[in-house]
Amino acid sequence: MASQSTIALPEHVTLPFDLRTDPEAFHKPENIKLLRNLFPGNCGLSMDGMFLIFLQTKMPPKPWPKSVAGLPPYFAPRMGRQYIPGLIGEFVRMRNGSIVDDINGRDMVDWEPLFYIVMNHFREIGVSITEVMYWRDYVAVILQHRRVDTARLPQKVANIAVSYCYEDGNQPQLLRTLTPAKGRRTDDSVFLDSYDTGFIEGSFKVTSFQRVIAGEGSSEQQWVFTIWLYMGQDSADALPPVYGRAIFTVDGCVLGFARYAPENGQMKNWCSGVAADEFIDRLHNC
Known part of the structure; x- marks a missing residue:
């Protein structure tokens, strides 16, 4: 059973700690015990900063909460790329090298300058890309064509890994105040x-x-x-x-x-x- 300090909200489970603002709280034994007792059949936990992953011998009954301790939960039978709710493509060899080693690209608030560096680099080497996604601790680059010499693709940019993938009734809206996404905290x-x-x-x-x-x-x-x-x-x-x-x-x-x-x-x-x-x-x- 969950601890009495757990408050079950309609779609959110709040705990004495918030993993969005205090990710280190995940590693405390008392917090791990609390998390593992939330859902029957839990056999392990993992966290990547965006999601709280519950490894389950059986899936808990629905409806599932939208958040647990501030992060969206994800239920999986085991760890593996196919069970991670994000875009993880292919990684190239370390010998491919890196670009812009003088920048720390991890957890950037405004990563637009990094985007232009990536875009210009691929333009210079003649590789067509259609999207660049920033995932805090790695960048996903979407390649337009599969016929690409992977030896030319950088393994890292700004000291974070690069993952590669391939690109393979509208109604009017009420006018509301527009708010920029740049600089906004993710997980909101x-x-x-x-x-x-x-x-x-x-x-x-x-x-x-x-x-x-x-x-x-x-x-x-x-x-x-x-x-x-x-x-x-x-x-x-x-x-x-x-x-x-x-x-x-x-x-x-x-x-x-x-x-x-x-x-x-x-x-x-x-x-x-x-x-x-x-x-x-x-x-x-x-």
Whole structure:
């Protein structure tokens, strides 16, 4: 049974510690004991700074909480790449070398300068990429084509690892205050506007720069600042069409507008949206 200090909220479980602000609390024996007693069948724990992973001999009954001790929980039978709710691609050999070793890229508040370094490097070596995602302690680069000489790809950038993957009914929104995603703390709760079921809660996790075509029939390409929301384990099965729907903060401000929610692959259960920063910048430039 869980400790009496545990408070069960409708979709959140709060504990005497918050792993978002105090990740070291995860390693304290008394906290590990408390976490392991939350769900029957637990046989282990892991944490990567974004998710609290419960290894289970059997899955706990649904509905599952949106957060435990401040982080979204993820239930898995064992550790493995296929059981991690994030985008982990392929890593290249260490002998490939690294770029910008004089920068510490870990836990950057504003990583946009790092994006331009990565984008320009791949442009210089002639490798076409379509998106760069920042995951705090590694960068995921989406390659447009599979025919790439992997020996040319850097193994690290700014002292963090690089992972490689391959790219393989809109309704009008109410005008609300736009709020920038840059500088905002990840792990904040956000709400996806759903016309049929009300608001769907998720967690703001990752930002990226995604390459898009400027317009229909155009060959011009642009890089768009993108936000990624984690909607909860197995949420993809019940998530309605999301294109164009507003993404709200707890204060009711618009953080961005949804573009798509992958239905399969490693980013299943996630939702991608254009960050409000793109619209704010355009308004300022008018």
